[in-house]
Amino acid sequence: MTAPTATAPDRERPEGEDRARGSGAVVDPxxxxxxxxxxxxxxxxxxxxxxxxxxxxxxxxxxxxxxxAAVQAGPLLVAYAIDRAVPALRAGDxxxxxxxAAGYLLCSVAGGALQYGFIILSARVNQDVLLELRxxxxxxxxxxSVDFHERYTSGRLISRSTTDVESLRELLGDGLQExxxxxxxxxxxxxxxLWLDLGLGAVAVGSFVPLCLLIRSYQRxxxxxxxxxxxxxxxxxxxxxxxxxxIRPVRAFRREAANDxxxxxxxxxxxxxxxxxxxxxxxxxxGSRLVANTAVAGIVLxxxxxxxxxxxxxxxxxxxxxxxxxxxxxxxxxxMFLNSYQSAGASLEKxxxxxxxxxxxxxxxxxxxxxxxxxxxxxxxxxxDAVSFGYRTxxxxxxxxxxxxxxxxxxxxxxxxxxxxxxxxxxxxxxYDPSAGRxxxxxxxxxxxxxxxxxxxxxxxxxxxxxxxxxxxENIAIGRxxxxxxxxxxxxxxxGAHEFIAALPDGYDTDVRKRGGRISAGQxxxxxxARALLADPAVLILDExxxxxxxPGERAVQRAMATVLxxxxxxxxxxxxxxxxxxxxxxxxxxxxxxxxxxxxxLIAGTGRFAHLHRAWRDSxx
Numbered sequence: 001m002t003a004p005t006a007t008a009p010d011r012e013r014p015e016g017e018d019r020a021r022g023s024g025a026v027v028d029p030x031x032x033x034x035x036x037x038x039x040x041x042x043x044x045x046x047x048x049x050x051x052x053x054x055x056x057x058x059x060x061x062x063x064x065x066x067x068x069a070a071v072q073a074g075p076l077l078v079a080y081a082i083d084r085a086v087p088a089l090r091a092g093d094x095x096x097x098x099x100x101a102a103g104y105l106l107c108s109v110a111g112g113a114l115q116y117g118f119i120i121l122s123a124r125v126n127q128d129v130l131l132e133l134r135x136x137x138x139x140x141x142x143x144x145s146v147d148f149h150e151r152y153t154s155g156r157l158i159s160r161s162t163t164d165v166e167s168l169r170e171l172l173g174d175g176l177q178e179x180x181x182x183x184x185x186x187x188x189x190x191x192x193x194l195w196l197d198l199g200l201g202a203v204a205v206g207s208f209v210p211l212c213l214l215i216r217s218y219q220r221x222x223x224x225x226x227x228x229x230x231x232x233x234x235x236x237x238x239x240x241x242x243x244x245x246x247i248r249p250v251r252a253f254r255r256e257a258a259n260d261x262x263x264x265x266x267x268x269x270x271x272x273x274x275x276x277x278x279x280x281x282x283x284x285x286x287g288s289r290l291v292a293n294t295a296v297a298g299i300v301l302x303x304x305x306x307x308x309x310x311x312x313x314x315x316x317x318x319x320x321x322x323x324x325x326x327x328x329x330x331x332x333x334x335x336m337f338l339n340s341y342q343s344a345g346a347s348l349e350k351x352x353x354x355x356x357x358x359x360x361x362x363x364x365x366x367x368x369x370x371x372x373x374x375x376x377x378x379x380x381x382x383x384x385d386a387v388s389f390g391y392r393t394x395x396x397x398x399x400x401x402x403x404x405x406x407x408x409x410x411x412x413x414x415x416x417x418x419x420x421x422x423x424x425x426x427x428x429x430x431x432y433d434p435s436a437g438r439x440x441x442x443x444x445x446x447x448x449x450x451x452x453x454x455x456x457x458x459x460x461x462x463x464x465x466x467x468x469x470x471x472x473x474e475n476i477a478i479g480r481x482x483x484x485x486x487x488x489x490x491x492x493x494x495x496g497a498h499e500f501i502a503a504l505p506d507g508y509d510t511d512v513r514k515r516g517g518r519i520s521a522g523q524x525x526x527x528x529x530a531r532a533l534l535a536d537p538a539v540l541i542l543d544e545x546x547x548x549x550x551x552p553g554e555r556a557v558q559r560a561m562a563t564v565l566x567x568x569x570x571x572x573x574x575x576x577x578x579x580x581x582x583x584x585x586x587x588x589x590x591x592x593x594x595x596x597x598x599x600x601x602x603l604i605a606g607t608g609r610f611a612h613l614h615r616a617w618r619d620s621x622x
Contacts, residue, residue, distance in 0.1 A: 066110075133165055137165075143359060163230070168351075170340045186327065211292075223345065230347055239262060381440075409585060476527060495529040590609070
């Protein structure tokens with residue numbers, strides 16, 4: 001047996017230290033739903049969404065301002081009609097009353113037209129903002145590194161792009177209009193009341209002090225409630241998505257009742273938080289109406305007394321009452337805005353926190369390129385130089401080691417579950433960066449390569465062959481989108497997939513449906529192999545890639561791979577020792593360390609761990 005080429009310090013891992021098992025990182029113990037962004041991230045996100053639309057936002061604001069001017073002119077016309085036009089009519093002059101009627105009609109038509117224009121323009125702004133926000137979430141989620149997706153569940157990502165974005169839609173659609181309307185109404189009506197009669201105006205403005213205190217109290221309590229409601233809704237979606245994605249094991253292990261009980265708890269929590277939100281809203285509405293009705297009643301009584309005394313014109317009182325009605329009527333709508341604002345604020349904070357996450361495997365500032373391949377030598381040399389690695393939520397998984405994989409060599413990596421095999425493969429595919437040291441491809445650090453350049457050079461086929469909705473040909477062509485049908489079929493033939501594909505109802509044009517559910521697991525694996533081979537990588541990583549194949553299928557793939565991988569650098573991770581037969585070299589890993597390294601025949605003839613594993617495997621076949 002040859003001496004291992006991998007070296008590591010002799011120190012042992014502390015007893016009981018957490019380690020990633022299989023392919024997964026340790027789950028972050030903190031609440032995954034609370035991703036904190038930097039201070040001001042929410043406001044900055046909203047500004048960045050609205051900045052390209054500032055002209056349309058300004059136009060919409062102007063339309064709303066003019067609409068409010070048209071609407072608020074009505075009570076003034078009523079006051080003029082009562083105090084001037086009606087007395088003029090009694091004196092035989094109908095001109096002022098006709099002018100008032102025409103003016104009122106004109107203001108009504110103008111207000112309606114301006115309102116229509118505002119709704120159309122604000123709807124376009126609303127849809128453009130939501131379109132951009134959903135696009136950002138989708139693009140950013142794809143750009144984030146694998147370790148993020150192993151900690152942050154897909155259900156929460158779905159919640160961010162659906163329920164949280166929908167909360168923002170409600171705010172932009174109706175809430176902002178209500179806010180601007182209330183603010184404009186308050187300012188214009190307060191000024192108008194003060195101009196009509198200083199005493200009435202002062203009382204009306206003073207009534208807003210308890211209303212402001214009520215609004216502030218509602219905001220403080222509702223902010224906490226809506227944050228809890230958003231988290232509860234995300235938990236419901238996560239459970240729903242998790243259950244449906246795992247429906248087969250759910251049915252196989254009769255988890256329906258247990259899942260139903262878990263879902264009922266989450267659903268009840270969501271119901272409770274919804275109830276808390278409605279209760280806070282009810283308290284606000286009752287309180288605001290009490291203040292408004294008391295203020296209106298007091299002002300009307302005082303105004304009537306002054307009219308009787310002759311110190312206030314009847315038209316002024318009528319206008320004041322109309323203005324007060326318009327002033328306090330939006331209070332309920334302001335509550336709806338605050339409702340939308342609190343919900344959207346909590347949702348936007350979580351979206352901003354998601355968008356503030358940065359990839360742990362970043363693009364290089366100045367990307368380099370790999371040297372050209374020799375036409376007669378399609379593989380590349382791989383070097384692990386003083387590499388160590390540990391997931392950020394766990395202990396060290398791979399202690400420091402050095403390893404050289406010569407260009408064109410096929411290396412099999414074996415070992416027990418949790419030995420670090422898949423982690424080594426993920427470092428080579430740059431799904432993670434090492435905690436220390438470098439991974440080199442033909443002398444170039446992987447961190448210096450742009451992602452497209454790296455993915456052209458290194459391709460990984462995992463245990464779960466994921467197929468996208470679409471045809472078989474389209475799924476194979478993902479490896480090289482510019483490939484012709486002839487090249488796609490040639491790759492399928494090389495891997496032994498052509499026969500079953502040709503037997504499908506529409507051959508290569510058969511739709512595999514969601515996650516490739518129309519074909520078997522073994523057939524999906526063959527399509528994934530064809531996809532990888534079509535990509536023509538210099539380095540091919542097979543992470544338990546034959547585990548879904550039956551014995552005849554595995555033999556067929558091995559025969560094809562013996563030809564296809566010749567001259568190409570390949571790392572084959574396998575539990576089935578039959579897969580090792582195609583390897584030039586075997587690495588045996590235990591506890592994150594490479595404990596054996598050599599040609600398969602030499603290790604089998606020895607007395608080490610691989611020899612023991614091989615004998616046990618042979619005995620299981622007899």
